[in-house]
Amino acid sequence: MSVRVKVRNNRQIIVPLRFGRAVTGDSVVDAPDVDDRGFAMGNRPGTWGSTTARGAMVGITAGDTVRIKVLREDIDDTASLFVTSSDTSVVTVTAPQGALAADGIFSIKGLVDVISVPVKIQVRLGSASGPVLGEMEPHIFQLRQVRVVAHLVSINGTPTSRSADDLVQLFQDVNVIWRAAGIEFVYNQDETLQGASESLTQFATAGTVTTHLDPNPPDYREFSKVINLSPDANGINVYFVQAANEWTGLTYDHDTARPDGYGVVLVDDGDAHALAHELGHFLDLDIHAGEDRQGHHARDDIDSERRVMFDLRRLDSDQPAYRHDVGYGDLVPGNLIDLKDFSSDQSDGALARSRRRSLNPF
Numbered sequence: 001m002s003v004r005v006k007v008r009n010n011r012q013i014i015v016p017l018r019f020g021r022a023v024t025g026d027s028v029v030d031a032p033d034v035d036d037r038g039f040a041m042g043n044r045p046g047t048w049g050s051t052t053a054r055g056a057m058v059g060i061t062a063g064d065t066v067r068i069k070v071l072r073e074d075i076d077d078t079a080s081l082f083v084t085s086s087d088t089s090v091v092t093v094t095a096p097q098g099a100l101a102a103d104g105i106f107s108i109k110g111l112v113d114v115i116s117v118p119v120k121i122q123v124r125l126g127s128a129s130g131p132v133l134g135e136m137e138p139h140i141f142q143l144r145q146v147r148v149v150a151h152l153v154s155i156n157g158t159p160t161s162r163s164a165d166d167l168v169q170l171f172q173d174v175n176v177i178w179r180a181a182g183i184e185f186v187y188n189q190d191e192t193l194q195g196a197s198e199s200l201t202q203f204a205t206a207g208t209v210t211t212h213l214d215p216n217p218p219d220y221r222e223f224s225k226v227i228n229l230s231p232d233a234n235g236i237n238v239y240f241v242q243a244a245n246e247w248t249g250l251t252y253d254h255d256t257a258r259p260d261g262y263g264v265v266l267v268d269d270g271d272a273h274a275l276a277h278e279l280g281h282f283l284d285l286d287i288h289a290g291e292d293r294q295g296h297h298a299r300d301d302i303d304s305e306r307r308v309m310f311d312l313r314r315l316d317s318d319q320p321a322y323r324h325d326v327g328y329g330d331l332v333p334g335n336l337i338d339l340k341d342f343s344s345d346q347s348d349g350a351l352a353r354s355r356r357r358s359l360n361p362f
């Protein structure tokens with residue numbers, strides 16, 4: 001069957017395929033999530049340059065090879081597809097050598113982080129010089145390391161159940177999530193005082209940080225006591241506690257001066273996603289995905305739920321079944337660090353903003 005298409009004013013395009021993660025479930029370091037929110041590219045930091053690309057974006061740490069999957073939406077499974085790079089000095093296609101296999105997965109290597117050299121990865125029909133059916137834009141980021149200082153805190157004598165050893169794996173898992181942004185949180189267990197045990201007393205409940213964030217004015221005095229506990233000025237201070245009455249993690253970044261203080265607090269239930277989310281808050285991602293600047297919950301569409309800065313408390317089982325899994329498992333929030341900035345909400349463009357803050361995080 002033939003389809004007649006009349007494209008108007010360059011504003012409509014027909015794209016028979018999409019790009020997505022090469023895996024489902026937990027984040028995998030060489031299979032980044034793809035920011036496929038619309039075909040428009042949105043606002044861009046000046047250093048990215050302008051592009052005529054229409055499609056998804058993905059972040060790659062310089063030197064990494066990552067897998068991405070082509071999803072055939074409106075094209076036969078047997079159609080022969082080839083993946084090419086518009087600038088092989090920036091990004092090369094390392095696999096496959098010929099046509100895409102049935103699984104649709106290809107590999108690209110990000111070579112260098114260069115200013116204002118946009119590059120396109122294009123999927124072509126029939127041969128490597130065939131017509132372009134779909135395209136996406138990778139961005140290459142020089143790896144930036146940000147030091148963290150871990151504190152194991154006991155409250156009224158009740159300690160966190162984590163050990164300094166546990167934190168090695170936890171930060172490794174966090175770094176899998178942040179890899180696509182070219183940011184690595186360095187927890188060096190061998191440093192003196194790293195993972196030190198510290199104690200606080202005279203809190204309302206043993207083992208627990210009690211806050212009342214909703215009333216006006218809010219009461220976060222116990223949180224403030226935690227984040228002012230022996231802070232190291234040259235790192236992100238992350239305080240591990242057993243529990244909190246209102247949250248899994250809570251973070252103020254350095255916009256909040258001491259004595260109120262800044263730092264990250266995570267409870268024992270908090271996993272790598274939760275810590276990656278809190279570290280995002282520390283890197284200037286103040287607003288949750290889908291929230292407006294007043295912190296009011298504006299949206300909880302699937303795109304918002306896939307973003308690492310979605311407030312995980314908002315995922316709820318009352319939603320229709322098709323919304324339970326955004327690619328990471330049943331009722332598990334996603335780990336996408338969004339590249340696109342449509343200013344559709346104030347949290348958009350998280351990757352560029354967090355990289356900017358990572359130059360001056362403490």
Ligand SMILES: [Zn+2]
Nearest residue numbers: 277281288311
């Ligand atoms: Zn949050």
